[in-house]
Amino acid sequence: MPDSAPLLTVTHLKKSYYTPDGDPLPIIDVPEFHVSSGDQIAVHGRSGSGKTTFLHLIAGILQADSGQIFLDGQEITALSEPERDVVRARSTGYIFQAFNLLDGFTALENVELAMMFGQGIDRQRARYLLETVGLADRLHYRPSQLSAGQQQRVAVARALANQPQLVLADEPTGNLDVHHAQEALNLIRRVCAEQGAALLLVSHDPAMLAQFDHVIPFETINRVLA
Amino acid sequence: MAKFRGLIRIVWRSLRQHALSTLVTTFSVALAAGLVMAVFSLQTQTYRAFTGGNFGFDAVLGARGSPLQLVLNAVFHLETSPGNIPWRLFQQMQRDPRVELAIPYAVGDHYKGFRIVGTTDVLFTDFEYQQGKKYELKHGRFFDSTRQEAVLGSFAAQKTGLKVGDTFHPTHGLGTGGHDHDEDYVVTGILKPTNTPSDRVIWIPIEGVFRMAGHVLRGSGEVYQPVRGQPIPDAHKEVSVVMLKLRDPQGGFFLDQEINKQGNMATLAYPIGRVMADLFEKLGWIHRVLTIVAYLVVLVAAGSILASIYNTISERRQQFAILRALGARRRTLFTVIILESTLIGVWGSLVGFGFYLLIVGVAGIVIRAQTGVVLHLFLPQWIFLLAPLGIILLSALAGVLPALRAYATDVAQHLS
Numbered sequence A: 001m002p003d004s005a006p007l008l009t010v011t012h013l014k015k016s017y018y019t020p021d022g023d024p025l026p027i028i029d030v031p032e033f034h035v036s037s038g039d040q041i042a043v044h045g046r047s048g049s050g051k052t053t054f055l056h057l058i059a060g061i062l063q064a065d066s067g068q069i070f071l072d073g074q075e076i077t078a079l080s081e082p083e084r085d086v087v088r089a090r091s092t093g094y095i096f097q098a099f100n101l102l103d104g105f106t107a108l109e110n111v112e113l114a115m116m117f118g119q120g121i122d123r124q125r126a127r128y129l130l131e132t133v134g135l136a137d138r139l140h141y142r143p144s145q146l147s148a149g150q151q152q153r154v155a156v157a158r159a160l161a162n163q164p165q166l167v168l169a170d171e172p173t174g175n176l177d178v179h180h181a182q183e184a185l186n187l188i189r190r191v192c193a194e195q196g197a198a199l200l201l202v203s204h205d206p207a208m209l210a211q212f213d214h215v216i217p218f219e220t221i222n223r224v225l226a
Numbered sequence B: 001m002a003k004f005r006g007l008i009r010i011v012w013r014s015l016r017q018h019a020l021s022t023l024v025t026t027f028s029v030a031l032a033a034g035l036v037m038a039v040f041s042l043q044t045q046t047y048r049a050f051t052g053g054n055f056g057f058d059a060v061l062g063a064r065g066s067p068l069q070l071v072l073n074a075v076f077h078l079e080t081s082p083g084n085i086p087w088r089l090f091q092q093m094q095r096d097p098r099v100e101l102a103i104p105y106a107v108g109d110h111y112k113g114f115r116i117v118g119t120t121d122v123l124f125t126d127f128e129y130q131q132g133k134k135y136e137l138k139h140g141r142f143f144d145s146t147r148q149e150a151v152l153g154s155f156a157a158q159k160t161g162l163k164v165g166d167t168f169h170p171t172h173g174l175g176t177g178g179h180d181h182d183e184d185y186v187v188t189g190i191l192k193p194t195n196t197p198s199d200r201v202i203w204i205p206i207e208g209v210f211r212m213a214g215h216v217l218r219g220s221g222e223v224y225q226p227v228r229g230q231p232i233p234d235a236h237k238e239v240s241v242v243m244l245k246l247r248d249p250q251g252g253f254f255l256d257q258e259i260n261k262q263g264n265m266a267t268l269a270y271p272i273g274r275v276m277a278d279l280f281e282k283l284g285w286i287h288r289v290l291t292i293v294a295y296l297v298v299l300v301a302a303g304s305i306l307a308s309i310y311n312t313i314s315e316r317r318q319q320f321a322i323l324r325a326l327g328a329r330r331r332t333l334f335t336v337i338i339l340e341s342t343l344i345g346v347w348g349s350l351v352g353f354g355f356y357l358l359i360v361g362v363a364g365i366v367i368r369a370q371t372g373v374v375l376h377l378f379l380p381q382w383i384f385l386l387a388p389l390g391i392i393l394l395s396a397l398a399g400v401l402p403a404l405r406a407y408a409t410d411v412a413q414h415l416s
Helices: A051-059 A081-091 A107-117 A123-132 A148-159 A178-195 B002-017 B019-051 B067-074 B087-095 B154-160 B206-211 B249-262 B272-282 B284-315 B317-325 B330-371 B383-398 B400-407
Strands: A008-018 A024-035 A040-044 A066-071 A092-095 A166-170 A198-202 A214-217 B059-063 B099-111 B114-119 B128-130 B137-140 B149-152 B185-191 B202-205 B241-246 B266-269
Touching: A008 A051, A024 A051, A040 A178, A051 A066, A051 A092, A051 A166, A051 A198, A081 A092, A081 A107, A081 B330, A092 A148, A107 A123, A107 A148, A107 B002, A123 A148, A123 A178, A148 A178, A166 A178, A178 A198, B002 B019, B002 B330, B019 B272, B019 B284, B019 B330, B019 B383, B059 B067, B059 B087, B059 B249, B067 B241, B067 B266, B067 B272, B087 B099, B087 B241, B099 B206, B114 B154, B114 B206, B149 B154, B154 B185, B202 B206, B241 B249, B249 B266, B272 B284, B284 B317, B284 B330, B284 B383, B284 B400, B317 B330, B330 B383, B330 B400, B383 B400
Parallel strands: A040 A198, A040 A214, A092 A166, A166 A198, B114 B202, B149 B185
Antiparallel strands: A008 A024, A008 A066, B059 B241, B059 B266, B099 B114, B099 B241, B137 B185, B149 B202
């Protein structure tokens, strides 16, 4: 791939699930999709349309049936699972709707855990990230001691732990009230911009989507829904 | 290294999150480790103590009957006496060139359950209970063979509370109960501990046993009652056993032939260690049963590790999925679970030493009280290395099945 290529390129990507009868159920058929460095793109679509599966494919959590995904010039669809694990740890940050923090670990440790699988534990950076998301005084709190909004902030800091080029956010404000959802979105966008990471966000909340310049209906990406 | 520390942190947090289950499992592993070490240590130490030949004597000459009973009675001061033999057999042994040392024992009384043994002062002057070690006094002096005096073994002194200068009345019989004799015996000495069955013995002059009121002598075949102030003719004297130290094993072989195969007057228990080894062989099934029980407890402990970790896997699926989403490889999850089970094995083995000390400590008190044999808690033994290593290895193996479940976690299915 040339240097001027987009950060993320998806071509002819297909993924099917299988029914209990063993019949294939196509869920993803994306002929082409791009994200450039620094982009902040929102994708919306109805529930069950395959948005999460699409993000999982990009993150290398799932293996595609066919097609190609290039992330920063590396074809992750051609990698083995352990190799995809490495790429995911180093190049991708993931923010979930349910935060998915680890209960037994403090905010600081949650961020450090992500570093452990990526660039190595850097406590100073972990502190800096948590300070950036406004949790300087909650470093040693466990998730159960934090509010929902604070938990999502930890998740944001964790997603950026390894200085990823791409942050994938799957309904990141879905579990927050309007006020905290707005705060969280502002935070995600600001921190991604500060850290130089592109953002691919999935949401079905019109209020959130309205704040993005670049909003793509998932139906236009995924031919299965057409 | 930092990654390993991170993994240990994950393992530690996980075990802490399931603290109760971790504690119970660690306890069961500790019990298993303690039991295995205790069973092997008890077997090794008792076998060594009872058969190891560290008795000071090579053979016991006593009444016709069981060599085992002779040894138990004369060396370990257990069991009843099988009967007496004439004094002249003792004199024969004294003269026998194959015999280095012959010491007569006469038994028949006790004090507060501690056996009184009549003997000669040669026991204190010439006898070595271990090579180069003779009985030594902690307090007082050895008895005067012409007086009613007694020297106490250290354990007997400690348990009876008798001190130098105290007097006591011997009680007739070898066990508990019996009537008190009228004779007063004065304690003249307390021996230093020897960690042998002798520590439980009260030694008095053999003449004192002959002359104890109510005792009769049948050395000549006729009943003879000693008369006060008059010497006892040798022909009437009799002893319970003659303890023998031989000059060489060849002499023992021929003595064995002469006394056991050709004679019919007495029995020679020789060598003492083999007589006791025969006993241990007969009782070997007890050790085998205990060993099997210990192994079963180890298996149950390994099973409890497997079950306790396996049961947590379902609730930890999401945790595994999150770790995988963060970039953890499948093998990392596998390693985490194996480390968890291994760590339980390590903790269990460490705590197991506590159980070992408890079991062998209590058993040691009982064995010492019953036989005078002292067990050493901290005697270095291979089992202290092998049992923990085996248990840690088994613990790691017990983690394989749960680890495979963790390995197989479907990330996409468990993320939300």
